[in-house]
Amino acid sequence: MSVMTGPTTDADAAKPHRVLIAEDEALIRMDLAEMLREEGYDIVGRPVTARKPSNWPSDTSLIW
Numbered sequence: 001m002s003v004m005t006g007p008t009t010d011a012d013a014a015k016p017h018r019v020l021i022a023e024d025e026a027l028i029r030m031d032l033a034e035m036l037r038e039e040g041y042d043i044v045g046r047p048v049t050a051r052k053p054s055n056w057p058s059d060t061s062l063i064w
Contacts, residue, residue, distance in 0.1 A: 016042040018059075 019041045023029040033043050 016040050018042045018044045020044050 017040075019036050021029055021032055021036075021043065023032060036043060
């Protein structure tokens with residue numbers, strides 16, 4: 001699974017992309033987190049729903 005086209009600098013290549021999962025279904029949330037970790041993504045948190053953006057990191061982009 002690849003969402004981004006790739007890092008733009010060597011410094012970016014060293015850092016994993018950070019992902020925050022917003023999914024109501026616990027099983028889907030856990031499976032998605034596992035798949036993303038296997039692909040090298042850093043899971044920064046897993047809120048239960050997308051309804052509480054104030055708890056999210058400030059650099060979060062919401063993708064629907």
